[in-house]
Amino acid sequence: AQSVTQPDIHITVSEGASLELRCNYSYGATPYLFWYVQSPGQGLQLLLKYFSGDTLVQGIKGFEAEFKRSQSSFNLRKPSVHWSDAAEYFCAVGARGNTGKLIFGQGTTLQVKP
Amino acid sequence: DTAVSQTPKYLVTQMGNDKSIKCEQNLGHDTMYWYKQDSKKFLKIMFSYNNKELIINETVPNRFSPKSPDKAHLNLHINSLELGDSAVYFCASSLASGRPADEQFFGPGTRLTVL
Numbered sequence: 384a385q386s387v388t389q390p391d392i393h394i395t396v397s398e399g400a401s402l403e404l405r406c407n408y409s410y411g412a413t414p415y416l417f418w419y420v421q422s423p424g425q426g427l428q429l430l431l432k433y434f435s436g437d438t439l440v441q442g443i444k445g446f447e448a449e450f451k452r453s454q455s456s457f458n459l460r461k462p463s464v465h466w467s468d469a470a471e472y473f474c475a476v477g478a479r480g481n482t483g484k485l486i487f488g489q490g491t492t493l494q495v496k497p
Numbered sequence: 498d499t500a501v502s503q504t505p506k507y508l509v510t511q512m513g514n515d516k517s518i519k520c521e522q523n524l525g526h527d528t529m530y531w532y533k534q535d536s537k538k539f540l541k542i543m544f545s546y547n548n549k550e551l552i553i554n555e556t557v558p559n560r561f562s563p564k565s566p567d568k569a570h571l572n573l574h575i576n577s578l579e580l581g582d583s584a585v586y587f588c589a590s591s592l593a594s595g596r597p598a599d600e601q602f603f604g605p606g607t608r609l610t611v612l
């Protein structure tokens with residue numbers, strides 16, 4: 384069955400430090416992969432997505448993610464974190480069947496220390 | 498503003514009541530979704546409609562009934578509310594079904610509390 388695992392439930396980084404959020408997926412073919420961010424009390428906003436081509440994808444707000452098929456991973460990175468990046472981050476995979484169904488990981492809460 | 502909007506933002510009600518949550522998108526999208534986010538922030542799809550036609554119907558109690566009067570609206574009606582229905586419900590939309598790479602645009606959520 385398709386699934387997404389985000390191993391880190393909670394991460395704390397200092398402002399200005401680099402960030403990497405891990406995501407592993409289980410899927411039998413080339414997946415459609417997404418990272419969404421949820422700010423407190425808000426809906427989800429797409430940061431970036433991968434579905435083909437260059438395995439390093441750039442997103443909004445200075446985020447990037449790298450698709451590694453051999454590791455079944457799609458980790459999110461940012462070189463320098465800002466206090467406004469504190470939020471919940473969700474990795475998701477598009478389910479088979481072209482229905483638009485997304486399967487989400489359990490999320491990673493990012494806290495940013497001043 | 499172009500967006501996905503939901504009403505109400507907060508809903509507090511007693512067990513056994515019937516309630517509805519409304520969702521509207523003015524993005525011109527064909528496909529709309531309902532997601533449930535539980536207290537551990539886990540997000541799971543419940544339903545999706547494409548141009549008023551039901552596409553996804555996950556294993557949810559039949560107390561939950563989506564209704565799409567037109568492709569810009571997808572409402573969620575819940576009968577006989579139970580404590581376990583307490584959650585945040587998100588509506589989302591995307592350009593069309595059959596396009597799994599399309600971005601989904603999410604509404605701000607409706608926090609339902611069942612007492």
